[in-house]
Amino acid sequence: MIVLVGFMGAGKTTVGRSLAAELGLRFVDTDMVIAQRARRTIPEIFDQEGEAGFRTREREVATEALEGVDAVVSLGGGALVDPAIRELVASATVVHLDVSLPEALGRVGTDARRPMLQRDPDELYRRRDPLYRRVAAFTVATDGRSVEEVTRDVSGRLSGAPR
Ligand code: S3P
Secondary structure (H helix, E strand, C coil): CEEEECCCCCCHHHHHHHHHHHHCCEEEEHHHHHHHHHCCCHHHHHHHHHHHHHHHHHHHHHHHHHHCCCEEEECCCCHHHCHHHHHHHCCCEEEEEECCHHHHHHHHCCCCCCHHHHCCHHHHHHHHHHHHHHHCCEEEECCCCCHHHHHHHHHHHHCCCCC
């Protein structure tokens, strides 16, 4: 099981999809599954159920994915705040996609589809960054790099090949 973690805008969905294709694995993006199941967008879920409602859904979907068949699983940027999810990822190969806050804000800062960004991004970033690093087998830089470059880097590190 390969799990991609990182702050919003790190490229977890795009790199996850491309990595899964390269490795011939199934791809699961927990945010996509949450929205499909709820038949609502993430902002609608936040509006109607609050962050707590979203987190309950996220725990359920992440648990299923992480206990399911081998896959590349992209978690939402806040998933590791949940101790149950942290425990589940401990037995997976976790890859941290590192993005600086300025670059993340440049990529998704104006995206209304990310309700958590309406709050205090600096504070969020400071609290979350250590969580990603703590669970990750390794960290890959993404600032200024294409999806292809990042995917190649991740798959090289996964196979232990020299970079
Ligand atoms: C969140 C990140 C989002 C999504 C939700 C909450 C967060 O995922 O799960 O909006 O708390 O950081 P991405 O990291 O894929 O944007």
